[in-house]
Amino acid sequence: MSKFEPNIIGFVCNWCTYAGADLAGSSRYSYPPNIKLIRLMCSGRVDPAFILETFARGADGVFVGGCHIPTDCHYQQGNFKALKRVTMLKKLISEMGIEPERLEIFWISASEGKRFSEVMTSFTDKIRELGPNPLKV
């Protein structure tokens, strides 16, 4: 059996975390290729249904990436809305048998390329430790 490699999907805002990923790339800070991003304008755009669907379709880890709280959000308060939703969803998915650690919200700004690579590396390690999404098994 081949080694388990998690599939991790990040919903990231255009202004902070997506730009932080750009900076990680242009600065050649590496991180696991398991990370795949979906760009949205704001972390507040992340519909809870997106996250549930991503888990239901077998993703092993999901994260939302936005601008630092309390004041960095390009749309003022979208990040708070995302935080509330992720907090609620962590409870919900644990009821469904998915470890809440599989879902995280990270604040990574456009200037934090290094932090992007560090956070992605540790999140991937965490998901690797947890093993495959229990809904798949």
Added chain:
Amino acid sequence: MAKTQSKKKKQSDEVPRIGVYVCHCGTNIAGSVNIGEVVEFSKNIKNVSVVREHMYLCSEQGQNMIKDDIKKEGVTRVVAACCSPRTHEEIFRKTLNSGNLNKYLYEQVNIRDQCSWPHFKDKDNATNKAKQLVKSGIYRASELEPLQDRKLSVLKSCLVIGGGISGINAALDLARSGYHVYLVERNPSIGGKMAQLDKTFPTNDCSACILAPMMVEVSNTSNIELLTYSEIEYVSGHIGKYHITVRKKQTSVDWEKCNGCGDCSIVCPVKVDNEFNCNMDKRKAVYIQFQQAIPMKAVVDKKKCVKCKLCEKRCQVGAIDISKNEDEFIEFDVGSIIATTGYDLFDPNKKAEYDYDHPNVITSLELERMMCASGPTKGEILRPSDGRKPHTISFIQCVGSRDEKTNDYCSRICCTYSIKHARLLKEKYPDMDIYIHYIDLRCFGKGYEEYYRIAREKGVKFIRGRISQIDSIGDRLEVSGDDDTLGEQISVIADLVVLAVAMESSKGAKKLANLLNISTDKTGFFKEIHPKLKPVSTDSDGIFIAGACQGPKEIPDAVSQGKAAASAASSLMSKGEIEIEPLFAQITEDLCAKCRTCESLCTYKAIKYTDEDKMEVDIALCKGCGVCSAACPSGAIKANHFTNKQVRMQILALTEGIH
């Protein structure tokens, strides 16, 4: 006309024909992603009709290739797998436009910044990830919808925040082009840090002589509204129409009446540290900031005033009323904003080994004030401890820059300004011993290297190596550290030590960044969208940055950026109207249950319940964040260009077949 309409209908209704274009970006992508594999993989995905690769897709040739396919192959959706949409999306959208395809039927997949660059050591995985991301882009492209840009009118007025050399240039250029300018400055006078300088490199011309005439021009220009001793309180609105609230701090002086005679300062009994002279002498509690101040008006320092009212009695024009305490709030609208808020100097107390507490250890700006004829010592260089002329002066470079413990970055100007000081001192006092302790000399600008060479010829001693310690020995100072050239420890006994302190982001920068909704970089300076191609633009449309608030820079660069920002603001405002992305929310009435969840969530109050029992989006206010769409329980709100369908297609692509 009928033909165009039927063509448009075709674009959205028929089965999409997707063109996929994979860019090599020279070796940037092709170096670690197998382009051939990505091309072959893409060919087998549903709705894909053409797949091509190109060495540089953004070149004219690359763009023409896309245009040809739209025309000849009937491509109705374009997916480009290349770099970041944050820099190149606009370019390819224009390509679609000129190919007569709606520009929102374009999707950019970032296989450079997200695949080849971060995973450059792992070609297989970089290639696999690139395939997944391209698939995600193709799936999303199938669901893209044509959209029309919104038109917004733009006010022909600009707010310039900060009256330093950069802001002054921006304000003057805009005013000369006919725009109305509000120039807001925190201090009583404009002029900024440049007003504190004695001479400027590399020509050694007098700072006041080149700055003061521009300051006067600002006050004489009728379409510049000068608001000094004022700060930005609140900013709302959007590109084209920002609503600004300015707090004009209470001066207790009626500036309409004040004639700048300075009599009030003469009678004022309260002495206060004079910030303009780096606290090396005193000013009064009622004061005019400096001799060339614009406006030449007095200000009462409300924190220090003892309310003796001597100034009130002395003022012959009756301009002073000490009982006035309230700040004034001024509101206006502008089409664009330029932030030119400058910098602060590094606090040398953070480097305890340099003993800044010692009176004879001073900063470069303190020396600058001493050298200035209008400074605390009237141009004489005197040791602060005893007022005697120093014989030996040591300059220490990179204080608070190129230093992991304080700031990593190079502050750019310190090498040349220390050389300036050394040269001016040598010219005035040829027998003075002057040492400059440096790590590297970075005299990068036009004429700067020649300027440095003259300093050497004049006998200034340059010693390469870091200084580790400054100790007092009697009334002198021992400067100890390395001489890298000789490879040994050195110590210089100096009478005066000058610390070449770095430029740092100004203390109010973060607060202003939040008010303007712009980003700062990790050092706290304002962040431009692109360091090379969009150096004065920010991620808030219609807001520009210039000068040292963006990063350390010398006067010529600060001026260039001020002028660049004025030009950028002018090209935005000149037509009086702009087109902006139609990323707003749309409500499908049939699905809406009028629960009004969206209304309470919208930060911009863009969604309202109307008298006709409907929820309505005001598209002038909507910024397109999509918070409402994510919250709508019945899925009635469509976030344009990031619809549920489009996002769900990406989720499908990234999870399908990966088990």
